[in-house]
Amino acid sequence: MSFRLPSGGRLIDRTSELKFTFNGRIMRGFAGDTLASALLARDQMLMGRSFKYHRPRGVVASGAEEPNALMNIGEGGRFEPNQRATTAELFDGMAARSQNHWPSLEFDVGAINAKFARFLPAGFYYKTFLYPRHFWKYVFEPIIRQSAGLGAAPKEADADTYEHFYAFCDVLVVGGGIAGLMAARDAAADGKRVIVLEQNGHWGGRAPVDGAVVEGKPADEWVSVTLQALEANDNVTLRDRCMGAGVYDHGYVLGYERITDHAPANDVPRHRLWRIRAGHVVTATGALERPLSFAGNDLPGVMLASAVRDYVVNHAVAPGKRTVVVTNNDDAYRTAEVMVNAGLSVPAIIDARPSVDEALISKFSDLGVEVKVASAIAKVKGKDRVTGVAICAQDSNGSVSTTIECDAVAMSGGWSPVVHLWSHCGGKLTWDEDQAMFRPDPNRPPTNQTGEGFVSVVGWANGEIDQGDIAPVWIMPQGASIETRNKMWLDFQNDVKVSDVQLAAQEGFESVEHAKRYTTLGMATDQGKLSNINGLAVLADALDTGIPQVGTTTFRPPYTPISMGAIAGEARGEIFQPLRRTPMHAWHEKNGAHWEPVGHWRRPYCFQQPGESVEDAVNREITNTRTSLGLLDASTLGKIVVKGPDAGKFLDMLYTNMMSNLKPGKCRYGLMCSENGFLMDDGVVARIDEDTWLCHTTTGGADRIHAWMEDWLQCEWWDWKVWTLNLTEQFAQVAVVGPNARTMLETLGGMDLSAQALPFMGWADGKIGDFNVRVYRISFSGELSYEISVPASEGLAFWEALMEAGEPFGITPYGTEALHVMRAEKGFIMIGDETDGTVIPQDLGLNWALSKKKEDFLGNRAHSRSHMADPTRWKLVGLETVDGSVLPDGAYAVADGHNENGQRNMIGRVTSTYYSPTLDRGIAMGLVLHGPDRMGEVLAFPRVDGTVAYARIVSPVFYDPEGEKQNV
Amino acid sequence: MLTLKCPYCGVQACETELSPGYEAHLKRFGPGSSDDDFETYLFTRPNVKGVHFERWRHAYGCGKWFLAARCTTTLEVFGTYSAQTPAPPAEIIEAIKSKRPDWSPET
Numbered sequence A: 001m002s003f004r005l006p007s008g009g010r011l012i013d014r015t016s017e018l019k020f021t022f023n024g025r026i027m028r029g030f031a032g033d034t035l036a037s038a039l040l041a042r043d044q045m046l047m048g049r050s051f052k053y054h055r056p057r058g059v060v061a062s063g064a065e066e067p068n069a070l071m072n073i074g075e076g077g078r079f080e081p082n083q084r085a086t087t088a089e090l091f092d093g094m095a096a097r098s099q100n101h102w103p104s105l106e107f108d109v110g111a112i113n114a115k116f117a118r119f120l121p122a123g124f125y126y127k128t129f130l131y132p133r134h135f136w137k138y139v140f141e142p143i144i145r146q147s148a149g150l151g152a153a154p155k156e157a158d159a160d161t162y163e164h165f166y167a168f169c170d171v172l173v174v175g176g177g178i179a180g181l182m183a184a185r186d187a188a189a190d191g192k193r194v195i196v197l198e199q200n201g202h203w204g205g206r207a208p209v210d211g212a213v214v215e216g217k218p219a220d221e222w223v224s225v226t227l228q229a230l231e232a233n234d235n236v237t238l239r240d241r242c243m244g245a246g247v248y249d250h251g252y253v254l255g256y257e258r259i260t261d262h263a264p265a266n267d268v269p270r271h272r273l274w275r276i277r278a279g280h281v282v283t284a285t286g287a288l289e290r291p292l293s294f295a296g297n298d299l300p301g302v303m304l305a306s307a308v309r310d311y312v313v314n315h316a317v318a319p320g321k322r323t324v325v326v327t328n329n330d331d332a333y334r335t336a337e338v339m340v341n342a343g344l345s346v347p348a349i350i351d352a353r354p355s356v357d358e359a360l361i362s363k364f365s366d367l368g369v370e371v372k373v374a375s376a377i378a379k380v381k382g383k384d385r386v387t388g389v390a391i392c393a394q395d396s397n398g399s400v401s402t403t404i405e406c407d408a409v410a411m412s413g414g415w416s417p418v419v420h421l422w423s424h425c426g427g428k429l430t431w432d433e434d435q436a437m438f439r440p441d442p443n444r445p446p447t448n449q450t451g452e453g454f455v456s457v458v459g460w461a462n463g464e465i466d467q468g469d470i471a472p473v474w475i476m477p478q479g480a481s482i483e484t485r486n487k488m489w490l491d492f493q494n495d496v497k498v499s500d501v502q503l504a505a506q507e508g509f510e511s512v513e514h515a516k517r518y519t520t521l522g523m524a525t526d527q528g529k530l531s532n533i534n535g536l537a538v539l540a541d542a543l544d545t546g547i548p549q550v551g552t553t554t555f556r557p558p559y560t561p562i563s564m565g566a567i568a569g570e571a572r573g574e575i576f577q578p579l580r581r582t583p584m585h586a587w588h589e590k591n592g593a594h595w596e597p598v599g600h601w602r603r604p605y606c607f608q609q610p611g612e613s614v615e616d617a618v619n620r621e622i623t624n625t626r627t628s629l630g631l632l633d634a635s636t637l638g639k640i641v642v643k644g645p646d647a648g649k650f651l652d653m654l655y656t657n658m659m660s661n662l663k664p665g666k667c668r669y670g671l672m673c674s675e676n677g678f679l680m681d682d683g684v685v686a687r688i689d690e691d692t693w694l695c696h697t698t699t700g701g702a703d704r705i706h707a708w709m710e711d712w713l714q715c716e717w718w719d720w721k722v723w724t725l726n727l728t729e730q731f732a733q734v735a736v737v738g739p740n741a742r743t744m745l746e747t748l749g750g751m752d753l754s755a756q757a758l759p760f761m762g763w764a765d766g767k768i769g770d771f772n773v774r775v776y777r778i779s780f781s782g783e784l785s786y787e788i789s790v791p792a793s794e795g796l797a798f799w800e801a802l803m804e805a806g807e808p809f810g811i812t813p814y815g816t817e818a819l820h821v822m823r824a825e826k827g828f829i830m831i832g833d834e835t836d837g838t839v840i841p842q843d844l845g846l847n848w849a850l851s852k853k854k855e856d857f858l859g860n861r862a863h864s865r866s867h868m869a870d871p872t873r874w875k876l877v878g879l880e881t882v883d884g885s886v887l888p889d890g891a892y893a894v895a896d897g898h899n900e901n902g903q904r905n906m907i908g909r910v911t912s913t914y915y916s917p918t919l920d921r922g923i924a925m926g927l928v929l930h931g932p933d934r935m936g937e938v939l940a941f942p943r944v945d946g947t948v949a950y951a952r953i954v955s956p957v958f959y960d961p962e963g964e965k966q967n968v
Numbered sequence B: 001m002l003t004l005k006c007p008y009c010g011v012q013a014c015e016t017e018l019s020p021g022y023e024a025h026l027k028r029f030g031p032g033s034s035d036d037d038f039e040t041y042l043f044t045r046p047n048v049k050g051v052h053f054e055r056w057r058h059a060y061g062c063g064k065w066f067l068a069a070r071c072t073t074t075l076e077v078f079g080t081y082s083a084q085t086p087a088p089p090a091e092i093i094e095a096i097k098s099k100r101p102d103w104s105p106e107t
Ligand SMILES: [Zn+2]
Pocket: B006, B007, B008, B009, B010, B011, B058, B061, B062, B063, B064
């Protein structure tokens, strides 16, 4: 059993008792405990169940590498799954729950998976996918869905806040152990700006636990003296509970600071993401101890040797009364010594090495500990926790020589430097045969903008590990049978065993990256911190090659999972993305606007009156506008001024039609293509004066088209004298639309708006009422229409003046849907509906807008490529359902026969489809094979419900084909 | 998260304020060009492993396009220069050769 020792514990404060709950049961611990140490102190060895087989699992480690003790912590808006009990600092009121079991931790139905373990080998998912599909769908998937997954997903919105910090330094030190603090001290002494990140709430790493003496002082004392000196230096920033999460290009590092996880509070952010740009990065990230692979090494009570002594020294918690140590190196002997000194029993040290230093053996026999050389654990005994170990010779096939009763096993397979941060940005590793570990290769560091290495590694992370003599032992015993290897866990979290990796190798997954994915080794939330090296050693053995030849998988950030909240920082809710509002936004809001997002803008989709449905509102707006008067807020349309002696020449390159010969005072509709020839934007261009044009773009295209213009001007035609300016937000624009548009505007007084003074496709500056305006006679609805722009600051006042003047005419504001329906009734195309990045102007019957006079324009050359000139390209037509119904958006027209994929042959698709209140029927536009030559033909459009809609090919201009209404 | 110095405003810009524009020094082919030339201009990119000339825009800064010579494997930046340059300038070639003696502009 595990329990609290009567004295000791360098990190705990026995005078400060904390109350917490585990699976609803009230427990007590001390300030300075982790959740794991507090649970162990209460003999709660069972802390979770494994992912695949639901095996009972206890805590293995004492830090960030913990694979088993994952907890749901917190409640409501502060609930978070998959938190490691070993790094969760205990606080008063903590509510923790174990995961991955049902109905309870002690009695779990899913554990039955273990009985079927032989049916769930490596590659199980992949193999099962090959079975008949219905078998997967009805048999395997429901079972797996029921039992898969670790923690539960939070149900409530996160109650905490998060933030980002930006920081810059000359030297960033990751890791606040002895080596890290020394590096920080040296850099600070050189006058450098230094930041030091330590992932734990305490400094000094494991040196104080192991009784190290540093520069003549005990480690704890050295750490506190050094910290004091660093704190006093203004050039040094020290952050504890802050993990170096990832190293990226050119010295960019993410730090993950957990501010309130150990003491929940409302007035401070929970996590802080440090976005650091460092001149140089020193990683002092220490090392992780490796497990050993023996049968039953996953039973609760089997722990890393270093973790066992961490719990004893730091928290005064003994994982067991009788602890057997099993090792392949000298370091684990420290654990035996710590246990004996704490008055605990160590019946034996099982040492796999063929020979061990005599002095070491006699030192421990003086302490009453028997050292069994060249020995191995044949099997761990016990069902839900350790009750003993069976011993055999390491070089045997596992025949048991003796059995030892014990309640804990401390294992050590040697140490692996934490090379993650070194490797994130390309630092390479070298295999150290003597110490059986990968360590950073100082000759191949990650390089920065000057081509120099920008990461260096110090201390244990650099392989300077004090583990004494070590003999690589990857499985125990050496000649273990397949049944035994089937019980040796490599990856505790993903339930990957020695036998799985060997099977992967046997089935041809020889690359380490393939074997990883086939077995899922190292793919759980711990990213294989404990399992990787053991796994690839087993793989190397199975392939009969060396470990360096197999190599490691890729180390990717973050080092341990970081919260989504920290990544989002302040960018949530209303400030997730800035909203763009027109000057009339507040008016729309007050008058029933049903909003539609258009890029970063919000535009009214329609204006609902009390009791009115969205559809009714749209129909009313259209009918009202077509019969009398409507008002559209068109402020979001892009407005880009293009000016200069070469502006006309430039616009002739950008637009497919001619713009240089447009007369001042006139407007012209234009198209823009990419160099691929595809239609990318459209809009009306007005020529302002001799060297000035104003280009209207689509709402979504304004910024993109402005950038596009600048790209060509800066990078291709840089000697052309042209300037561009995006004035979209400087002007409010209102479309006054309908047969009463002119009459209403004339009641306000001001400029002459008659057809003679301002004909269709003309523009003029002047006054309407007291407003200084620019009026464009353009129409996207087919009605008499004036688009009027005023400075943005006067937009709302102008809008209100128009609404008031329009009242006698029954004016209605209308939204984007009425705009869309009216343009479709007129057969006007819409970028993003009729175009999708694969459509050229010729597809849409817009050949008239492709200049034949111009030698060149963007996209012109592409239009003569064979596929673009292909006569079988689908062409734009109107579509009229036979029964008057509305076609489904995106529906395909089918023809007889099937294509090579077994699908019906397709001969066209719907690009826009609406109910037209003007015509009281469904209307649509679509792209159809040989469409314009097939007028009157009826096409079949299958619906998703299996029924078929029939539609006749007609002209896309459904309303006022002669254009008489807009030109009055 | 690269950093590149904008040659116009002098800012050592982080990648978050830059937008990429892919390969630099492409020769535009327009009307009258052969299918092969036009296809090469539009689509054929060597996707160099090593020294690469590329376009960047200081999008959340001064707004200017500029060019950079960079090693795609080591992330080393040999220099940035004006976008109004038909070919890499001599000092950029020099900077590359001092670090990559075996490199030549043709490879
Ligand atoms: Zn700049």
